[in-house]
Amino acid sequence: SGSLLKVENLTKHYPLGAGFLKKPSSVVRAVEDVSFSVEAGETLCIVGESGCGKSTVARLLMRLVDPTGGRVLIDGADIAGLTKHELRAWRRRMQMVFQDPYSSLNPRLTAGQIITEPAENFERLNRKQRNALAADLLQKVGMSPEMMHRRPSEMSGGQRQRLGIARALSLKPSLIIADEAVSALDVSVQAQILNLLVDLQQQMGIALVFISHDLGVVEHIAHRVAVMYLGRIVELATCEALFAKPVHPYTEALIAAAPVPDPTRVRLEAPVEGEVPSPVNPPRGCAFHPRCPLAVERCRIEVPPLVPIADGRVVACHVRAPATYVPAAASSSLA
Numbered sequence: 001s002g003s004l005l006k007v008e009n010l011t012k013h014y015p016l017g018a019g020f021l022k023k024p025s026s027v028v029r030a031v032e033d034v035s036f037s038v039e040a041g042e043t044l045c046i047v048g049e050s051g052c053g054k055s056t057v058a059r060l061l062m063r064l065v066d067p068t069g070g071r072v073l074i075d076g077a078d079i080a081g082l083t084k085h086e087l088r089a090w091r092r093r094m095q096m097v098f099q100d101p102y103s104s105l106n107p108r109l110t111a112g113q114i115i116t117e118p119a120e121n122f123e124r125l126n127r128k129q130r131n132a133l134a135a136d137l138l139q140k141v142g143m144s145p146e147m148m149h150r151r152p153s154e155m156s157g158g159q160r161q162r163l164g165i166a167r168a169l170s171l172k173p174s175l176i177i178a179d180e181a182v183s184a185l186d187v188s189v190q191a192q193i194l195n196l197l198v199d200l201q202q203q204m205g206i207a208l209v210f211i212s213h214d215l216g217v218v219e220h221i222a223h224r225v226a227v228m229y230l231g232r233i234v235e236l237a238t239c240e241a242l243f244a245k246p247v248h249p250y251t252e253a254l255i256a257a258a259p260v261p262d263p264t265r266v267r268l269e270a271p272v273e274g275e276v277p278s279p280v281n282p283p284r285g286c287a288f289h290p291r292c293p294l295a296v297e298r299c300r301i302e303v304p305p306l307v308p309i310a311d312g313r314v315v316a317c318h319v320r321a322p323a324t325y326v327p328a329a330a331s332s333s334l335a
């Protein structure tokens with residue numbers, strides 16, 4: 001009940017435009033029946049290959065798109081039912097850090113203007129207040145206050161991402177959603193930005209939903225990890241448990257493909273044999289079955305349900321986590 005954020009059976013299908021494929025019933029099944037929760041101050045990482053629906057989850061959380069099904073609850077309230085005023089308050093508590101800070105920062109504004117802009121949407125600041133806020137935010141992200149006069153084009157990639165983080169912090173959010181926030185940066189800069197995010201999160205008690213294809217980065221910062229494959233969560237576990245003993249064959253393959261000692265160097269472009277199938281016509285049954293070494297007949301027919309294993313871990317696999325009868329009352333409390 002006490003979760004800051006709760007996602008229940010979230011689903012997003014995009015209809016395909018006419019003329020792209022002739023079949024009018026075709027949909028992109030971007031997100032399918034996704035459930036998770038995030039506690040105050042917690043880091044939940046969502047990991048998976050590109051095209052698995054991670055970014056769509058982020059957009060659904062921000063209510064930038066509406067779900068096809070399911071719901072997003074903030075402090076128990078469904079964001080679909082929020083009034084304009086409440087949605088504004090929600091957007092204030094939830095901030096986003098993007099992959100490419102350059103394209104998300106207005107090149108015409110100075111750093112000081114960029115990072116104080118969200119606050120000024122909510123309250124009028126005079127020049128002195130604005131400069132004080134900018135200096136404070138820049139210091140929080142490890143930059144000198146003089147940087148407030150620079151423009152994004154006069155900054156390095158790492159500095160721009162610090163700026164993106166400062167901007168996200170400006171409203172003292174309860175939750176930050178970071179979508180591939182370090183993926184565009186050099187490896188050496190990635191570690192600095194990750195450490196900064198984790199430090200700030202701990203100091204300020206901010207919850208973080210960190211979306212990444214990079215398992216090495218995830219291992220470094222996650223409290224819990226949700227592994228997505230073709231729109232669905234296939235395993236969700238504490239970070240320690242997941243890396244110590246992956247249960248889903250896809251998680252196992254991802255981790256096996258990333259045995260690099262320096263966690264900031266891991267790159268998972270195509271860690272598993274075979275291509276990721278299209279979310280337009282995902283394979284029947286378990287979507288992973290065409291690539292899975294353990295697949296049995298049932299995997300081609302039935303979608304495996306997410307089954308609780310131990311320590312809060314859930315896994316969707318007929319072989320590794322066979323479903324047993326769970327009374328309805330008990331199963332409803334699993335998400």
Ligand code: SF4
Binds near residue numbers: 248286287293320
């Ligand atoms: Fe592999 Fe079957 Fe498990 Fe899917 S359900 S991961 S195909 S064993």
Ligand code: MG
Binds near residue numbers: 050051054055180
């Ligand atoms: Mg993405």
